[in-house]
Structures are given as structure tokens and as C-alpha cells.
Amino acid sequence: MNEQETNIESDGFLKYTLQVNASPCQGEADLAFGFASAVVARGHELSRVFFYRDGVYHALKGAQPADPQTAKIGRWSGFAQSHGVDLVVCSAAAQRRGVWTPEEDNGLARGFRVAGLALLVESIMTTDRYLIFG
């Protein structure tokens, strides 16, 4: 199947999957957020953002919005709410870093949910573009 042809059929609007590997304090996290916002602004569909590797730290609760640095952690929650974007944290990567445990399934920031890599793969398979940040 030729992707370019698909673009034409869909009026140039594409479906994106983003993967964020960077922690909230790394520059690539800013790049990911800026890109995600622009995908939506351009009228494309951002179906899912998958937080993998150190990206899972984005799902930590307790950011204090007063500090611009930590506000960066909370901005995804607001973004997801405004635009209906599915924020998914990789369960294995989150467990490995102590961000989430199956026993205490309530510790994530608003808008985030936990799922396995299979969900990422399903997204990659069904979207036109897939970008990895960090």
C-alpha cells in the first residue's frame, strides 16, 4: 500500500502515534509536547501518545503547577482532556521504574492509563505516522 496515495484520499489529514521516551525534564519532552500540540493544531488526528522508557515519569502524580518546570509534567493531562488524546504508560517500563504497580492501581496523573507494548504496536500498525521522542 502506498502511503502517499492514502494521504490524498484522506484530504491530507493523517493519523499520528507518538512515543515519548524522554523524562519530563529532558529537552526531548518539550519537543514531543510542542509537536503533539502542532499535530492537533494542523487538524491531524493524534490518536495516542505512548510513554515508554523514561517517558513513564510523565505519569507521576503530584506536580506543583506553581513551578514552571514541574508544570511540564502536568501539561499532558490538560492536553489530553482538551483534545481527547489517549495517554498510555507502558506497564513494564513503569513497573521497572516504580512509577506504577498492579497492586496500587491509582497512582497515575490524570488522563494517563497503563497498558502493554501490544497497544503501542496496535497504534503503530493503524496510523500513518509514528514518531519517537527521546
Added chain:
Amino acid sequence: MGVLHVLGQPPSSREAWRHCRQRMVARDALLLVADAVYAIDQGALLEPFQVKGVSLYALLPDMLARGVRPDEPSRRVGWVDFEEFVDLTVKYQRVLMW
């Protein structure tokens, strides 16, 4: 259509720059983001890419944040904002970050 290579490493990370450059050909594009935009003030780093004939872009907000001024007279590098970054990914379906 080639590959959109996105490079965020500072000019001092010579290896990263070299590794990226070595895998590029004329049909590819290079987008400088984050600390890579400092290279705009050091033309020597961009020259080999120009010789190859690749399309050069830089993320304007990252330039402004670092005080890197757009090189108005020569315009070797196309400045893009985030939405134009998205446009580049529409054009280039393969993206590789360095």
C-alpha cells in the same frame, strides 16, 4: 521521498553529527532542534550537508530560546515552527531522531 533526520545534539557532539551525516543523501532532509541549532552560527558544520544537497531546516522556537539568530542574508537553513515541523513529517513518512 527520503528520510527526515532530526538532530538535537550540540555541535560539540561531533560523533552524533557525523553519524547522522554519514547516513544522509540528497533526497533526505535534516531538521535541527534543541542544542543542534547552535550550529547555525558555525557554518562549517552545516557545509558538508549542503555539499550533499540535503534540505536543511531548523526549529525556530529552539533558535529563539537560545539566542541563535536566523541567518537572513544566506538562508542556508529554512526556519520552521512546530506546525511546519508537522508538515515535514507529512512530506517525509520516515523519520529518524539522533
Added chain:
Amino acid sequence: MRYLCIFRKTPVGGSGARESFDLMLTLAAFDQEVTALLIDDGVFHLLPGQQCSEEGHPLPALWQSLEMYGIDSPWVERESLLARGMNQSCLSIPVRVVSRDFLPDFFAGFDRLIGD
């Protein structure tokens, strides 16, 4: 869809390499056409004799079992090997070799490039 998983970094230290590898295996588990390419420091993945510790450095064994996941022998860039004093015959598993000059054309054969 054809996927090229590109390994550019050293395998030990941190969990990054393992997590890139897991993504590749998951793609393969969904019957996607997955190819592995090792360039730059990524070629160290295939240095023989790496000791697998309890703390989880199972990658050498996983590379050995790629076939089980339906993934063919990885491709390795010749120049990356040479620059590190290595060659095809000293690696832990059989590989296919691609030259640096050909890589841009090689990339064109895939729909998605997945960096590590």
C-alpha cells in the same frame, strides 16, 4: 508494513537497549515484517562472551533467539564493525552485512524507521 529497528547504542547499562528490543519483539509477535539493523555502537550488541547477570542483561540470549520470533538475521553496517576492530566472523550470531553507502537506499525499503 515493513519496520526497520535500528540499534545505535551500546547494549549494557540502563534499560534502554532492552526496551528497544522488547518493542521489536512485540512488533514481530503481531506478525509484522521486522528487520534489525546495527550501526555505530549498536554493533557491540553482538560482541561474544557478554555475561548475563541476574539483574537482567538477557540481550545476548535474546539475539540468539531472534529466529524464534520470526525475525531474520540482523543487518550490520560494515564500516561500524571495522571502526571498532570487529568483523562479521567474530560476532555472536550470523549477520548480513550492508555498506554505509547503501544505507540510504536500504532505508527506502522500509515504511517505518524505529530508532533506539
